[in-house]
Amino acid sequence: MSNFADLPTMLSMQIAHVSFRQLQAVQQHFGSLQTALESPQADWQRGELLSEAQLAILFADDLQARLDEALAWGEENNQAWLLLGDKEYPQSLTEISEAPIVLGVRGNIELLSDPQIAIVGSRHASRLGVETAKDFAKHLSSQGLAITSGLALGIDTAAHKGALEGVGKTVAVVATGLDRIYPASNQKLGHQIAEEGAMISEFPLGTKPLNYNFPRRNRIISGLSLGTLVVEAALKSGSLITARTALEQGREVFAVPGSIHNPLAKGCHQLIKQGAKLVESGQDVLEELSSNLQSTLNLFAEQSTVEKKSASAVNTQSQSKLLEWIGYDAIGLDELVVLSKMPVSSLQGELMLLELSGEVEALSAARWRRIR
Structure with missing residues (x-):
């Protein structure tokens, strides 16, 4: 059971996009989250605990209907909600700042606590980049490691597919609600991951693929993993955000080098200059993480x-x-x-x-x- 409150209470907080720090502040201000939810909106406003947009969600007429939908979703086969503090909640995520207060899971919950390697990179990957990501993922998966990525096009997709050809399976961390799969072209892959691996999200059901949610979910990709491998990335790639969060979390960062003339290699080269481990094979990753x-x-x-x-x-x-x-x-x-x-x-x-x-x-x- 969560250290904070019961499932309906925590789901209410998730629906209002309450962060871990906000959750702590609310609990301290009201004494308990149950008391907080029973308090009038004016008390919340005086405490300046949440934004006006968050309070509008928390006190909206449709909150109970959304809560009932979420509870029913969690009762479906192969679907569940994990609360921060639950014994099944992955230990690696409790060690990062702003740990997700609620995780939705489609698939194998136990897989979230297995040793994982994140593989990320460009959505507009080259053919060689796709082949490289798939080869790394397949090799590392064949050693029993789970491969974690974000279900995006390009390198993420190749990493998930390569992992599914091994034995370690794969974890997809998505930036939408788990009642949808984005991008639509990965519908089949998403369903396969939910059947053979796990899909997770900190976002409420119904959350659309909003641009600002993708960088936020990257801390979960790196937080679940022992290290993050960047295969192809431009200098302004979102994959560099994942690499940065990995470093902030004290995790290893690996980068695959490429041609100096390839713009998709420049992000990897920058990481290597900054201290990321240059790797040429999955075995290089294993040796670094031994x-x-x-x-x-x-x-x-x-x-x-x-x-x-x-x-x-x-x-x-x-x-x-x-x-x-x-x-x-x-x-x-x-x-x-x-x-x-x-x-x-x-x-x-x-x-x-x-x-x-x-x-x-x-x-x-x-x-x-x-x-x-």
């Missing part, structure tokens, strides 16, 4: 027991066991699941660690083989 992935995947590998063994001991034991089943001939992930009886997410994590340590290598079609 220490972060080790600690993150250790947490996924821990079992909830009264007395937990140390993560390193658990990982060492499970990795040694896996090596008994992985030979020099390729073996598929499905077969390893049957042999090891491990959850897929834990198995993928252990395989990634074994690859990082040079014990095994990943092949196409989610297959693995031992190399030493």
Whole structure:
């Protein structure tokens, strides 16, 4: 349960576009959010807690109807609302400034807490840029990482498609309400992501694709992820906003270099000059993140027991066991699941660690083989 209030109360705040800081101020002023919603509009105005536009929404005649619609939406199969403070709310987002107070989710909620890499770039990407983004996403996904992006045209679309060809799946963070998919040309892809991965939004149902919402959602893309990879970006690209928020959040930033004559490479080159890691392959990304992935995947590998063994001991034991089943001939992930009886997410994590340590290598079609 949220640390602030119940679902209807928090959804009311979301519908009025109340931010985390505003929510804290409202709670402090009124003592509780329930008390706040029972208070007359004049009390809100005297406190100067919200804008006039926000108050107009909060005290509009149709608020209850919008609230009922949102509650009904959350009861549908494969759809849910997550409140800040819920145990399923991704821990990585609680660490950023202005964490979303409510997240709508279509798809697999558990995926939001898996290790993620953001891949972003130009909406008007070149053919080479699209192929590069898809290759990076497919490789990183084949290692068990979830690929996070914004469902925009160009690089975002390529990243989602590449991820769906791997095993780590994909998360789409959208700047509209989850009752619509934007752009319309990504309708089929959006439905596939909702079925096989997850689509999330902090915006109320009915929110249209407004320009100022896209930069705002970028902090969620980077906030969910261990690092952000920019594939192609012009100097004024919105992808550079995502890279900046990643840096502000203490996350890694990677950039793929390109031709000095390509305007879509200039944003990436600027990032590299400013300290972003130049990467040429998915393996470069994995190597840069190896220490972060080790600690993150250790947490996924821990079992909830009264007395937990140390993560390193658990990982060492499970990795040694896996090596008994992985030979020099390729073996598929499905077969390893049957042999090891491990959850897929834990198995993928252990395989990634074994690859990082040079014990095994990943092949196409989610297959693995031992190399030493």
